[in-house]
Every structure is written in C-alpha cells, then in structure tokens.
Amino acid sequence: MGALLELGWFLTLLAVGYGAGRILERRHYASIRRRERELADVLAFTMRFPPKTTRAQHAFLVSGTVVVSSDYFKTFVAGLRRLVGGRFRGYESLLERARREALLRLKQQARERGSALVVCVRFESTAITRGRVPSIEVVAYGTALVPQPR
Amino acid sequence: MRLENRAPAEGINASDEHPLREFAWLAGGALAALVATVVAVSLGAQWLAPKLPYRYEARLVRDLPAQPPPTDARGREALAELQALADRLAARMVLPEGMRVTVGLRDERVANAYATLGGHAVVFRGLLSRLDSEDALATVMAHEIAHLAHRHPAAALGRGVAIGIVLSVVSAESGRGAAGAVLGQAGTLAALSFNRDQEREADREALRVVAAEYGHVGGAVDLFDAFEAMQRARGDGAATRVEWLRTHPLSERRAQAAREWAAARGVPVDGARRPLPPALAAMRAAGPARR
Numbered sequence A: 001m002g003a004l005l006e007l008g009w010f011l012t013l014l015a016v017g018y019g020a021g022r023i024l025e026r027r028h029y030a031s032i033r034r035r036e037r038e039l040a041d042v043l044a045f046t047m048r049f050p051p052k053t054t055r056a057q058h059a060f061l062v063s064g065t066v067v068v069s070s071d072y073f074k075t076f077v078a079g080l081r082r083l084v085g086g087r088f089r090g091y092e093s094l095l096e097r098a099r100r101e102a103l104l105r106l107k108q109q110a111r112e113r114g115s116a117l118v119v120c121v122r123f124e125s126t127a128i129t130r131g132r133v134p135s136i137e138v139v140a141y142g143t144a145l146v147p148q149p150r
Numbered sequence B: 001m002r003l004e005n006r007a008p009a010e011g012i013n014a015s016d017e018h019p020l021r022e023f024a025w026l027a028g029g030a031l032a033a034l035v036a037t038v039v040a041v042s043l044g045a046q047w048l049a050p051k052l053p054y055r056y057e058a059r060l061v062r063d064l065p066a067q068p069p070p071t072d073a074r075g076r077e078a079l080a081e082l083q084a085l086a087d088r089l090a091a092r093m094v095l096p097e098g099m100r101v102t103v104g105l106r107d108e109r110v111a112n113a114y115a116t117l118g119g120h121a122v123v124f125r126g127l128l129s130r131l132d133s134e135d136a137l138a139t140v141m142a143h144e145i146a147h148l149a150h151r152h153p154a155a156a157l158g159r160g161v162a163i164g165i166v167l168s169v170v171s172a173e174s175g176r177g178a179a180g181a182v183l184g185q186a187g188t189l190a191a192l193s194f195n196r197d198q199e200r201e202a203d204r205e206a207l208r209v210v211a212a213e214y215g216h217v218g219g220a221v222d223l224f225d226a227f228e229a230m231q232r233a234r235g236d237g238a239a240t241r242v243e244w245l246r247t248h249p250l251s252e253r254r255a256q257a258a259r260e261w262a263a264a265r266g267v268p269v270d271g272a273r274r275p276l277p278p279a280l281a282a283m284r285a286a287g288p289a290r291r
Helices: A002-038 A070-086 A089-112 B021-053 B054-061 B071-090 B134-149 B152-170 B174-185 B198-213 B218-232 B243-247 B252-267 B278-285
Strands: A057-069 A115-131 A134-145 B101-106 B113-116 B120-124
Touching: A002 A070, A002 A089, A002 B021, A002 B174, A057 A089, A057 A115, A057 B278, A070 A089, A070 B021, A089 A115, A089 A134, A089 B021, A089 B278, B021 B101, B071 B101, B071 B134, B071 B252, B071 B278, B113 B152, B120 B134, B134 B152, B134 B198, B134 B218, B152 B174, B152 B198, B198 B218, B198 B252
Parallel strands: B101 B120
Antiparallel strands: A057 A134, A115 A134, B113 B120
C-alpha cells in the first residue's frame, strides 16, 4: 500500500512536470520568437571593439539575467540519462531558452537607453540549486553604444 | 565588413524530438535493466545460498522459536513417532553436514506440512486425519525432508533478501516489503515459499525414498490421488482445507507423475501398506484438532 502511494505520487509529479513544462516551454518559445522580431533592430555582437566605421560613442554596460528551473519530468529523464550518457535534450532546450531570453532582456535594456548596438556581449551561467530539481542563472552582458551628437 | 543580426537558427542547439520519446526509451530501458537485475540476482542468490555451509544457517536460526512440543502425553508420543519416521527417511537421503531433521507437530485443523530453516519440518494435525497409512504420511515427510536436504529454505531466504536489497536501491519501501516478507517468515520459522522446480525435485526425492523404504510407491499414489480428489471436490464446506495443496502448487497431476516415475524404474505401484504407528493412529481416530 505504501509503495503504491509512493508510486502514485511519483507518477503525479511526473505528469504535472511534463504537462506544465511542455505548455510553458511552448509559450516561452512563442514569446521569444515574437520579441526577437521586435528587437531585431538592436544589434548585438561579441567583438571587443566597435567597428571602425562607427562614430564616436557614448558607452555603458547593459545586462540581462534569467533564472530558470528544470521541472520534475526533465529532471527525472536527465537522471535516467546520466546512467547511459548522451544529450540532455530537455536541458538543452531549457538553456537555449534562457540564453535567448537573457539576450532579449539585454537588448531591451539597450533600446530603452537609446542604443541600437551592443558589443562585447558575453554569457555566463551559474547553477543556483543543485538539489532534486536544479535551476540555473544565465547572464548576458555587454557594452551598449550610443552615437554622440556632433 | 557588413554587420547584421539574424534570427537564431532553430533546432540546432535544442532538439525538436518529442520528450516522451526519449522518456519511453530511457524509462523502458531502465525498467528492463531492473527486471533483468532482479531476475539475475534472485537466481544467483537462490543458487548460492544452498552452497553456503549449513552451519551458517544453523547459527542464523539458533535462537528462533521452534514449534513447541505438544503438552499432552499422547501428543508427545505421536511426535516421537513422527520424529522416528523422519529419522528413518532422512537416513536414506544425503543431508547437509551437521543438519538434523527436527519434526514439529502443530495442533491445527488445516491439512498442511512444511519445511523451513534449521532442518525443521512441521506437520499439522489436520493432515493426519487425511492419511490412511504410514506410507502416505511417509510421502509427505519425505517430501518435506527432501526440501531440507536440498537446502530449499536457505534458497528461498537468500532469494527473498537479495530481491529486497536490489529493490531497496529503487525504493526503500518496496525493498523493505520484499525483504521483510521473507524475513518475517524466516524469523518465526514459518513456511517459506518454494518454486515449482523445487517442488518437483522434492517429489522425485520423496518417491525414491518411499520406494526404497516400502518397496513400492503405493503411499505416494494414495496421497496424491486423495488430494486430487479433494481438490476437484472443492467447496465441500469442510473446515479442514487442504492447505498443503496451496503451499505446494504443481499444475501437473502428481499421482500420474508418481506412476510414471515408478513405471520408468520398474518399481511396483502397489503393495501392502503399513498401518500408522499406534499413537498417530489414535490421534487420527480422535478426529480433527481443536483449532
């Protein structure tokens, strides 16, 4: 009886994790793609210095941070995956969303301060909980440039 | 240099594969691996446990409560006769070093007998009322002693504990359940469950011993015929159910198997039956037990 309850509870968590995780992921991707189109005119690059052709600039730091958590289903599948190795497919899409979201927040910040060009963009990530259901922070930061009036 | 940002490429950094597909493969594989491990470990433990010297089993059960002897004089006499019969039959088998068969007599109506750890064989009083001759009783006794000789109780204990340990890796609760069930039976020296191969092995050994002791296997055929008749006539409302049939499941007809065994070896199927020893006969005549 106890084992049956344990199994039922586990399956419930698994189903909730899967259902909710799937819906949220689909919505998040839709939102990311829409905002990527909206912010397409804010350019972001990884090079350390602005292109030579740009005018004298006013520069400041912009950053976007995202904290995401895995769900019960993804974590369970990842646990099984650890036995045999291979791609953590669930985590791959989770982290891809986090990186794209972080970049979008960075661009949003740049646009609000009148910039359409961010250079030296870097990404960093830190696991913030490692326990049963891990979560991670992704930071994107870079140097936003605004052309100075002549 | 022309600088532009393009929409991120989809499906490269993240996979479009349906998550349930991966889940099905991984979970199915893990489950199959678990089942294979449980089967392998239980077969391994069942094979290994009887190979351990009997003295370890004896030490394990030394302090467990054995079946207490009957309190009345007649019961004690009957038990002594049972023990003498068991000793005679056991002398015809190869027992593990240091094992002495100890018979217990339980004053209960159910028709049952079982063998368990530490060389203990227990006969229920309800079984006696079903037996007409010493030959039939000897068949039951020889069957149970054969379980002991082949270390089947040790195999059952080893299997149960090994399965429990493997399952406890997955779920503490289910592991405790599996190991606890068999430890509970072993800890009270109650009946352990044997598998069909072990029952068949014990049946063959019992036939050999009964044939050697009595010169024919009439007692075994009597016993199995009587039990099969009772099984067919289920629902006769008798309070004395034949528990022995439930704890010793075999799908094929055992009487038929006994006849074939005898025919293949030129052993007579019929012969003069020996009457039950006096105290056992008196107990049988006194009718079923109180409980």
